[in-house]
Amino acid sequence: MLDQGxxxxxxxxxxxxxxxxxxxxxxxxxxxxxxxxxxxxxxGSLRRSLGLWQLTMISIGxxxxxxxxxxxxxxxxxxxxxxxxxxxxAGLTALFSALxxxxxxxxIPVAGSSYSYAYATMGELIAWVCGWCLLLEYGVSVAAVxxxxxxxxxxxxxxxxxxxxxxxxxxxxxxxxxxxxxxxLIVVILAMVFLLGGAKESARANTVMVCVKIAALxxxxxxGFMGFKSGNYAHFxxxxxxxxxxxxxTLFFSYIGFDxxxxxxxxxxxxxxxxxxxxxxxxxxxxxxxxxVAAVxxxAKPWRQFNDSEAALAQIMKDVTGQSFxxxxxxxxxVIAIASVVLTxxxxxTRILFAMSRDGLVPKIFAKVHPKTGAPRxxxxxVSLFCGVLAAAVPLGQLADATSIGTLFAFALxxxxxxxxRRTRPGMERTFRVPLSPVLPALGFAFCVWMMGSLSAVTWVxxxxxxxxxxxxxxxxxxxxxxxxxxxxxxxxxxxxxxESEK
Numbered sequence: 001m002l003d004q005g006x007x008x009x010x011x012x013x014x015x016x017x018x019x020x021x022x023x024x025x026x027x028x029x030x031x032x033x034x035x036x037x038x039x040x041x042x043x044g045s046l047r048r049s050l051g052l053w054q055l056t057m058i059s060i061g062x063x064x065x066x067x068x069x070x071x072x073x074x075x076x077x078x079x080x081x082x083x084x085x086x087x088x089x090a091g092l093t094a095l096f097s098a099l100x101x102x103x104x105x106x107x108i109p110v111a112g113s114s115y116s117y118a119y120a121t122m123g124e125l126i127a128w129v130c131g132w133c134l135l136l137e138y139g140v141s142v143a144a145v146x147x148x149x150x151x152x153x154x155x156x157x158x159x160x161x162x163x164x165x166x167x168x169x170x171x172x173x174x175x176x177x178x179x180x181x182x183x184x185l186i187v188v189i190l191a192m193v194f195l196l197g198g199a200k201e202s203a204r205a206n207t208v209m210v211c212v213k214i215a216a217l218x219x220x221x222x223x224g225f226m227g228f229k230s231g232n233y234a235h236f237x238x239x240x241x242x243x244x245x246x247x248x249x250t251l252f253f254s255y256i257g258f259d260x261x262x263x264x265x266x267x268x269x270x271x272x273x274x275x276x277x278x279x280x281x282x283x284x285x286x287x288x289x290x291x292x293v294a295a296v297x298x299x300a301k302p303w304r305q306f307n308d309s310e311a312a313l314a315q316i317m318k319d320v321t322g323q324s325f326x327x328x329x330x331x332x333x334x335v336i337a338i339a340s341v342v343l344t345x346x347x348x349x350t351r352i353l354f355a356m357s358r359d360g361l362v363p364k365i366f367a368k369v370h371p372k373t374g375a376p377r378x379x380x381x382x383v384s385l386f387c388g389v390l391a392a393a394v395p396l397g398q399l400a401d402a403t404s405i406g407t408l409f410a411f412a413l414x415x416x417x418x419x420x421x422r423r424t425r426p427g428m429e430r431t432f433r434v435p436l437s438p439v440l441p442a443l444g445f446a447f448c449v450w451m452m453g454s455l456s457a458v459t460w461v462x463x464x465x466x467x468x469x470x471x472x473x474x475x476x477x478x479x480x481x482x483x484x485x486x487x488x489x490x491x492x493x494x495x496x497x498x499x500e501s502e503k
Contacts, residue, residue: 030120038110044369056277057206059281064289071250090249090251091255091291094252095287098283100440101114105261111352113355129413139390146185149338159328172184180393185388188388213337215333223326245454261282266351317330404459408452
């Protein structure tokens with residue numbers, strides 16, 4: 001006998017209606033699924049081998065070096081002696097965002113960083129935009145830092161054997177007769193070799209390099225203070241607040257270290273406990289060092305004499321002591337220090353692409369893991385070669401500003417994501433909570449937007465073109481191949497999975 005309440009047979013077996021375009025774009029990936037897939041790649045899995053110490057060193061390694069060793073010479077002419085204030089503003093902006101990162105890293109401990117956080121809170125399209133910004137942030141940052149590495153390598157060679165690399169091979173095209181920046185390519189390739197050995201081996205090398213760079217900065221402060229002249233601060237803000245904010249926006253790209261730590265979520269032994277601690281600890285250490293070194297540098301050398309030098313600290317050491325030895329020693333330390341930035345930021349870039357590939361938004365090759373080393377080898381080689389060529393062919397200033405805008409945009413989204421997740425999943429376990437939420441995340445968002453507005457029109461044009469290219473790639477590839485679209489039932493944008501503990 002037929003069940004009178006049952007629907008007709010053809011209605012029971014009919015395929016569910018396909019969701020509209022808007023629903024597809026707003027599709028969220030449940031937090032539980034993000035966490036459950038942690039470490040899983042094509043043909044293997046990432047290995048959990050990093051503790052609090054290694055995670056903190058990754059953060060410091062990716063942060064400490066870029067703003068001081070490389071971009072200080074470019075930022076000082078924009079702000080004058082007030083560049084110290086620029087570091088404070090950039091650090092404060094980073095702090096607001098770091099608080100949001102710390103909460104989300106402890107709640108969603110995965111490799112995708114802010115890309116994955118956006119996927120869980122604001123939907124697939126916003127996640128793609130965030131991930132695309134991270135590719136700009138990390139890839140261009142590697143290239144920008146590699147350019148500065150070549151400047152210090154030349155200082156080292158000049159001070160030791162009296163030979164420098166010819167301008168044609170030491171500078172990117174269009175800069176002082178440059179044709180191809182060979183040192184920049186070399187340091188990226190060296191970082192690639194370390195990364196191919198696995199996360200644990202790379203973390204060991206990075207720890208040694210971080211200790212060297214901290215020792216170098218302490219040495220610089222000790223010697224630089226001997227040449228400190230208070231008169232260099234007579235006109236503290238000669239270019240006004242606009243100059244301070246412009247310098248801060250340029251310097252902000254040097255604060256992406258804590259973001260690099262969040263990309264290690266799937267290789268941390270206890271990610272929910274250690275990631276928030278590593279993020280906050282590294283930011284405090286780095287900001288303090290940045291401000292002190294910048295203050296000593298400007299006190300030891302008039303701000304008008306910096307002249308966009310990427311090896312400014314080594315030059316100051318020479319000027320203060322009157323001896324080339326100290327400048328050469330600092331150049332040696334800087335060569336090691338900047339190499340650690342390249343290593344750790346390149347690491348973060350590969351892990352973000354790993355997460356995007358696992359979600360189907362970029363080709364599967366980026367999620368393929370080598371079974372012996374637990375490292376995404378093909379991913380690492382492809383990203384390294386791309387960043388190396390970029391570093392060899394594009395001037396530093398353009399790279400630094402492009403990195404800043406990508407970083408600021410991604411950080412702004414993270415501040416939004418933490419508020420959204422608080423509202424949609426209030427009962428989730430959180431190992432760290434942003435105080436005074438949503439006030440501090442709102443301030444973080446506002447600071448990011450303000451600093452983005454301080455960047456040049458050319459930088460905005462480059463950013464707009466980059467985003468347009470990203471959207472073309474998403475709708476041409478990721479939109480159709482997303483794993484949420486091909487392997488899982490459709491989830492309405494407003495729906496969330498609620499666990500028993502949240503009911």
